[in-house]
Amino acid sequence: MKDLVSRCPIEEVMQVLSGRWPTLLIYYLQEGTKRFSELQRDNPTVSHRMLTLELRKLEQAGIVQRTVFEGYPLRVEYDLTQAGMKLVPLIDALGDWWMATDDTRADMTEEKV
Amino acid sequence: MKDLVSRCPIEEVMQVLSGRWPTLLIYYLQEGTKRFSELQRDNPTVSHRMLTLELRKLEQAGIVQRTVFEGYPLRVEYDLTQAGMKLVPLIDALGDWWMATDDTRADMTEEKV
DNA sequence: CTAGGGTTACAAAAAAGTGCGTAATTTACT
DNA sequence: AGTAAATTACGCACTTTTTTGTAACCCTAG
Numbered sequence: 409m410k411d412l413v414s415r416c417p418i419e420e421v422m423q424v425l426s427g428r429w430p431t432l433l434i435y436y437l438q439e440g441t442k443r444f445s446e447l448q449r450d451n452p453t454v455s456h457r458m459l460t461l462e463l464r465k466l467e468q469a470g471i472v473q474r475t476v477f478e479g480y481p482l483r484v485e486y487d488l489t490q491a492g493m494k495l496v497p498l499i500d501a502l503g504d505w506w507m508a509t510d511d512t513r514a515d516m517t518e519e520k521v
Numbered sequence: 522m523k524d525l526v527s528r529c530p531i532e533e534v535m536q537v538l539s540g541r542w543p544t545l546l547i548y549y550l551q552e553g554t555k556r557f558s559e560l561q562r563d564n565p566t567v568s569h570r571m572l573t574l575e576l577r578k579l580e581q582a583g584i585v586q587r588t589v590f591e592g593y594p595l596r597v598e599y600d601l602t603q604a605g606m607k608l609v610p611l612i613d614a615l616g617d618w619w620m621a622t623d624d625t626r627a628d629m630t631e632e633k634v
Numbered sequence: 635c636t637a638g639g640g641t642t643a644c645a646a647a648a649a650a651g652t653g654c655g656t657a658a659t660t661t662a663c664t
Numbered sequence: 665a666g667t668a669a670a671t672t673a674c675g676c677a678c679t680t681t682t683t684t685g686t687a688a689c690c691c692t693a694g
Contacts, residue, residue: 416545416616417616417617417619417620418544418545418548418612418613418615418616418619419541419544419545420619421615421616421618421619422538422539422540422541422543422544422615423541425535425539425615426535426538426539426540426541427535427539427683428532428535428536428539430535431531431532431535432529432531432532435531443638443639444638444639444640445637445638445639455684455685455686456639456640456685456686457640457641457642457684457685457686458683458684458685460639460640460641461683461684467627468626468627469626469627470622470625470626470627476639479692479693480637480638480691480692480693480694481636481637481638481639481692481693481694482637482638482639482640482691482692483638483639484638484639484640489625490625491618491622491625491626494618494621494622495615495618498611498614498615498618499531500531501611501614502531502534502535502538502608502611503529503530503531503534504530505534505604505607505608505611506530506531506533506534507530508607509583509604509607512583512602512603512604513581513582513583513604514580514581514582514583540649556672556673557672557673557674558671558672558673568650568651568652569651569673569674570650570651570652570674570675570676571649571650571651572673572674573673573674573675574649574650589673592658592659593657593658593659593660593671593672594657594658594659594660594670594671594672594673595657595658595671595672595673595674596672596673597672597673597674
């Protein structure tokens, strides 16, 4: 992520949501408060490092709230913020659009015989 | 883009829309039919390689229609498909959300003094 | 020594940029 | 008239940049 001085809101929001993890994390956080390790379990293929990086990015973007509970072992909880929750239906709408346009699309899943 | 066998529509749609160019290209194509070179002019920083790759991806995803007019110099036109046009308001909604949540966000644009 | 939630340095992989080549016709120059 | 150059939309190979993964280390109470 370089400049983020794009003047175009769509470009900016896509900079946050682009990639494999952001929408997935939002999806899982939609289920409720989650701890770091729960998110790891929800998504076994994300590396430890990516998970921290992406959560930080979402936090900076005001989508995710990070709460640290001091004490040992350390506990950190993640939730969607108000803004993050408002984003959920928009992302869902994209998923719905994708499913609805299934037929109009060259099948990208199989044709690699 | 590796497998795209994700079973999750959101993951799949994000695989198409992720990155800097897809939404931008959709935005410019929304203005009407464009030729390759026009899109290049609309967006001076995209390399011709990326432009071809991204347009092909959008074509495969059923978002963009590519029409070749034989003859020399070769002419190729790009438009949004019906499905592509339906996607536009969803992307706009993301932009609106981004602007609306401007205040709830750690300022990512300046703080690098 | 473990758990939890990291950070950091280094390495591998993926994505993006660069520049040359191509086609057939038109325009430009001499 | 003859040759050179430009045009359009790429493809291909190569290099650079960016992103992601790996592994090691940190901290502290129990």
